Amino acid sequence: MSRRRGVRDRYRRRFDRGRFMKDPLESACPPAPGCGAGADGAACAAAMAGMAGVDGVDGADAARADARRDVAAVALGNAIEFFDFGAYATFAVMIGRTFFPTQRPFVSLLLSVSVFGLGFVVRPLGALVIGAYADRAGRKPAMTLTLAMMAVGTGAIAVLPGYETIGVAAPILLVVTRLIQGLAWGGEAGPATTYILEAAPPERRAAYACWQVATQGFAAVAAGLAGYALTLALPEAELDAWGWRVPFALGLLVLPVGVYIRRRLSDTIDPRHAYCTTREILRELNARHRRPIAIGLMILLGSTITQYFLNYMTTFALTELHLPGGVAMLATFVTGAALAVGALAGGSLSDRVGRRAILIWPRVLLLLLLFPALQLIVSRPTPAVFLATLTVLSGLHGMSGAALIVLIAESFPQRVRSTGFSIVYAVAVSLFGGTAQSIVTWLIGTTGNPMAPSGYLLVANAICIAAGWLAAETRPGGRGTR
Template structure:
């Protein structure tokens, strides 16, 4: 890699000929894979207890749930591998081919989960096949996460990177929202026995419909202008600088990843088990909160374009550092459903303040020719912690006997991320990156 300065070339300004229609297609192409990915990840988290009964039967409810969340986390172990393989392809051969490949892999593995026989049918092969399907999903997601983020930010040009990049989080929220909505509808319309017997399969099989739609959308979009402009340029980071930026990205994403799962995916299970909120109520609350993320993330991204990334990101980080434990203690103190509703909504608003500017701040750490690899790999390493956070939370509660201690895990992630924000160079007002 060359040691040329990160800021030496103008590669991220969209050319004047770029039309609004092209930008809208780019946003759609960047979002569609995330929606499928997080629809599946969300459904798995929301229906973890039901999946546990089918693939990890046990007389000990905690053991069964731990096993289910362990498989949930396994998908994140394959992410760094996928990020290196697919991220490198995206940087050398184009964003388009990687986005298409990850779309196919994600759709196929999602449908596979919906078709798997359960433990009662084939014994130990059932959880083994579930692990393989989750590994395939993780590999695809590893390349998807950073490549689509880079793609969206690059289409933002010189002054709207925060706004365009925030559609990454908006699409993640959309996928989780659809997953939460599907789980809520199934929980509301099916009996517990029907949900356990066959109802849980329905959301995964929907991937058979989402996959072709995603491929159609992505085939109609061009490469990002920034990538095309940089095709003849040398890589603008030395290996040492690249490794340093990857570590910075890893630290930056820790809070983002952990809060995503703790506040959104795991919260319905936590509220149902420890706060005496019914599963249906918890799922509908999560659905409403995710709708807020979907709508407000681009607004926070746009705000960071105007006032800078750091003020918005630091506010969110300090919120989780000091208020996570008190809020979790409050949730398990016997509050009413409506109080829980607004408490989770408050936590989601704090999460939006991080996830809205997050994609652009992360992408701005790397020059165009190594951006997909850097963002994907750094993010993938951190999301391993996020993926295993439900497992760690369940284990912590079972061994300490205090459900409010879940809040310390979220606060700890904020503490780990805080130095990355303090030393981060805010490039929101920088014309080229």
């Protein structure tokens, strides 16, 4: 009897520490649809009691420490995603030679990049399946699943035999790993972002969630540094034979650590009072939340196209500006660092002045600077001008990006937030991000004018600004809907 009481008390203490935390933005527990039908309100009271946590200054300090730990654990998955992105881009030529050997190096590179693009195709499927799973079963199990999938998808490239060893099975297995990675990418964004929002103090939500954007920049810097270090440390023959696999092996090392950390997180929803099926979640999104979905897609249209254009600038430096290869490598560091710093600043400011203001005004300044910035680097293609221009554009983009992901996620109620955000993010990245660099390349190639992409970027960012103007302010205590 005493043993049973001890187990019960242990789980009660877990609950009281906030194992299932009520969303601070929702004044009452969501109506208990699906599995939660007929709930008597006791769960709501328990959740509110869990929010109370520990009284006093010590309790507040402990809660902040726990929130910072949780942010680090969640941001780890985002870092793996963008580290993989940067590593694949850095070594795309060598991956092409290993898995798609042809007489024409360009064809090998094209096939390598095309396989990478498959990840974009399956992202929406991952968003739907895993995002809804997070709303039904909890954020923690969904994030643990996606981290394991990402680590396997990244680490498998480190050990896959090449075409010369196993023939056609090599490119087939490479495709499988990128599909796994794409599904994980699609399913990671929603649960991770919503978890941070729900675990953070309401008045500091954006300051915590901005790490989802900042880690993109830091991961890009890390991937670039890894590539640069390997290039310096290894002869070209060894780098081509096995050295390019080293960054991907980090995925295998991160897996046990990351899964262990995420399994120790406290969840932010009580699955007992969530929807039972994905169909019920989609029904509510379609019936009640079509406006935030549409606005979110328009906001991310401009943001995503800008992000992938900034990534393309390393190629632009080589092919159009004819700058040295070292400058292109340095551009990766500059873009990543400026994006991270801008995101951290934008998140902090967003908590003070509102999501819409930080979404809109840095984006307006970016819009005004885009054409003269491109004109400047084309007319004066020096390393200093190129890197300085890239720093300013990336910083403004990161500042706006920190606010927009919070605004989009907060536009959905907790019971469908992961699914809603996941679908919006994955569809936008697949449609607009997956095609952005191809469109930029086509515009330059067709017109012969390196300024040609400016119109494309101006329209995309104008749509983003207009959507931000139409969006509702979601900051706690904000002024509401425009």
